Amino acid sequence: xxxxxDQLSTNQAGHLEIGGxxxxxxxxxxxxxxxxxDVKSIRDQIHHFQKVFQDNxxxxxxxxxxxxxxxxxxxxxxxxxxxxxxxxxxGELYTAIKAxxxxxxxxxxxxxxxxxxxxxxxxxxxxxxxxxxxxxxxLLKEVLEDKQSHINVMLRVTPGVSAHTHEYDQTGQVDSKxxxxxxxxxxxxxxxxxLEDQRMNMLGIHCHIGSQIFEVKGFxxxxxxxxxxxxxxxxxxxxxxxxxxxxxxxxxxxTEDDDPIAPEMFVDAIVKAIKxxxxxxxxxxxxxxxxxxxxxxxxAGYNLYTVGSRKDVPGIRSYVTxxxxxxxxxxxALYQAKxxxxxxxxxxxxxxxxxxxxxxxxxxxxxxxQKQDLPATQPGDVLAMLDTGAYGYAMASNYNRNPRPAVVxxxxxxSQVAIRRETFEDLVALDEEFN
Ligand SMILES: Cc1ncc(COP(=O)(O)O)c(C=O)c1O
Numbered sequence: 267x268x269x270x271x272d273q274l275s276t277n278q279a280g281h282l283e284i285g286g287x288x289x290x291x292x293x294x295x296x297x298x299x300x301x302x303x304d305v306k307s308i309r310d311q312i313h314h315f316q317k318v319f320q321d322n323x324x325x326x327x328x329x330x331x332x333x334x335x336x337x338x339x340x341x342x343x344x345x346x347x348x349x350x351x352x353x354x355x356x357g358e359l360y361t362a363i364k365a366x367x368x369x370x371x372x373x374x375x376x377x378x379x380x381x382x383x384x385x386x387x388x389x390x391x392x393x394x395x396x397x398x399x400x401x402x403x404x405l406l407k408e409v410l411e412d413k414q415s416h417i418n419v420m421l422r423v424t425p426g427v428s429a430h431t432h433e434y435d436q437t438g439q440v441d442s443k444x445x446x447x448x449x450x451x452x453x454x455x456x457x458x459x460x461l462e463d464q465r466m467n468m469l470g471i472h473c474h475i476g477s478q479i480f481e482v483k484g485f486x487x488x489x490x491x492x493x494x495x496x497x498x499x500x501x502x503x504x505x506x507x508x509x510x511x512x513x514x515x516x517x518x519x520x521t522e523d524d525d526p527i528a529p530e531m532f533v534d535a536i537v538k539a540i541k542x543x544x545x546x547x548x549x550x551x552x553x554x555x556x557x558x559x560x561x562x563x564x565x566a567g568y569n570l571y572t573v574g575s576r577k578d579v580p581g582i583r584s585y586v587t588x589x590x591x592x593x594x595x596x597x598x599a600l601y602q603a604k605x606x607x608x609x610x611x612x613x614x615x616x617x618x619x620x621x622x623x624x625x626x627x628x629x630x631x632x633x634x635x636q637k638q639d640l641p642a643t644q645p646g647d648v649l650a651m652l653d654t655g656a657y658g659y660a661m662a663s664n665y666n667r668n669p670r671p672a673v674v675x676x677x678x679x680x681s682q683v684a685i686r687r688e689t690f691e692d693l694v695a696l697d698e699e700f701n
Contacts, residue, residue: 285676299590305677307566331559339684341365410465425491429476474513497547511555529561560656567655591625615641
């Protein structure tokens with residue numbers, strides 16, 4: 267069992283406490299499976315990022331990558347902290363609109379934005395569209411012409427840096443579906459197309475080299491590559507970028523095997539690398555934008571499950587099944603993501619056994635945790651899976667027609683529903699009768 271537990275709060279009864287609320291009281295009130303966010307953790311991480319920029323005296327934006335977890339309440343919380351958001355779909359943008367999120371602090375990403383999505387972004391005059399490919403430049407030109415409008419844009423480029431992380435998470439290398447390649451001249455060509463269009467205001471460049479990255483080096487290399495690219499463009503045509511956006515990807519601790527530096531320390535290193543390089547190549551210091559998703563939402567999240575059945579396979583292993591699984595967190599099944607879980611009524615109870623924690627979905631691969639040390643458990647016990655706040659509920663499905671869990675925000679001893687639990691009625695709400 268890892269030192270994750272040492273950092274958990276427990277109350278006088280010894281129960282896991284989240285945001286000052288007893289996790290078992292949350293279960294009584296909201297049932298399981300339940301997704302719980304510790305709001306203070308989200309606020310604190312945003313503040314840590316903001317402080318690094320302030321300490322370095324650099325213009326900045328902390329843009330929460332809302333794909334990690336988006337809902338109206340989350341956007342309103344992010345807005346309270348004066349952060350930006352990035353969205354990757356009309357749906358995320360619509361949620362931001364419904365949340366009353368200031369549109370000038372929205373960036374729009376994605377490698378296949380539709381014409382309708384671009385129209386929506388232009389109509390709402392969002393802060394910036396991050397252009398990903400030539401087709402999108404053409405589409406946006408048409409939309410801007412039709413609407414007789416203007417918009418800020420950035421170019422997403424692939425700097426050719428391959429981060430040391432899981433293969434599926436790598437997006438910064440040359441062989442990627444995202445962005446314009448620098449090496450082959452695609453990015454330079456895209457710059458020309460954007461600059462010749464008076465309706466697009468070219469703010470700067472963006473890259474995102476991957477996710478759950480532990481090494482600072484890759485970020486520094488990417489940052490230097492971006493500045494060198496800007497230096498080339500400056501020499502060639504006098505272009506000066508206002509913004510350099512280095513994306514997200516700062517790794518977090520899921521299990522005892524993970525030992526990342528604090529997320530804001532990545533940013534400190536990146537800012538220093540950008541400062542140094544801009545001085546070396548004689549460019550003005552741009553504003554630096556970051557897009558952390560996992561590092562803001564991940565550690566703040568807990569998935570609470572009730573233990574149900576158990577299967578002991580003699581001489582092999584024991585399976586302890588809970589009332590959720592791949593429908594509320596597909597990451598373990600999708601890319602073998604690892605988590606840790608604790609017994610909510612006593613997170614530091616002596617360990618009795620190592621079990622496999624299985625979900626309730628009809629897939630052999632629906633295993634939440636392959637090997638978990640636990641005290642003895644009984645049906646009805648509550649397990650809390652830790653650090654589940656990023657890409658968990660966000661990727662939830664109704665597989666097996668299971669309703670998606672409720673999401674609750676907790677702070678200062680108070681809880682509130684952020685997303686209500688789906689009902690069976692919700693499940694059939696879109697179904698039509700067969701005639
Ligand atoms: C463009 C972009 N920015 C930011 C992020 C957020 O990354 P993370 O959640 O690892 O910080 C992603 C994740 O895929 C991304 O694609």
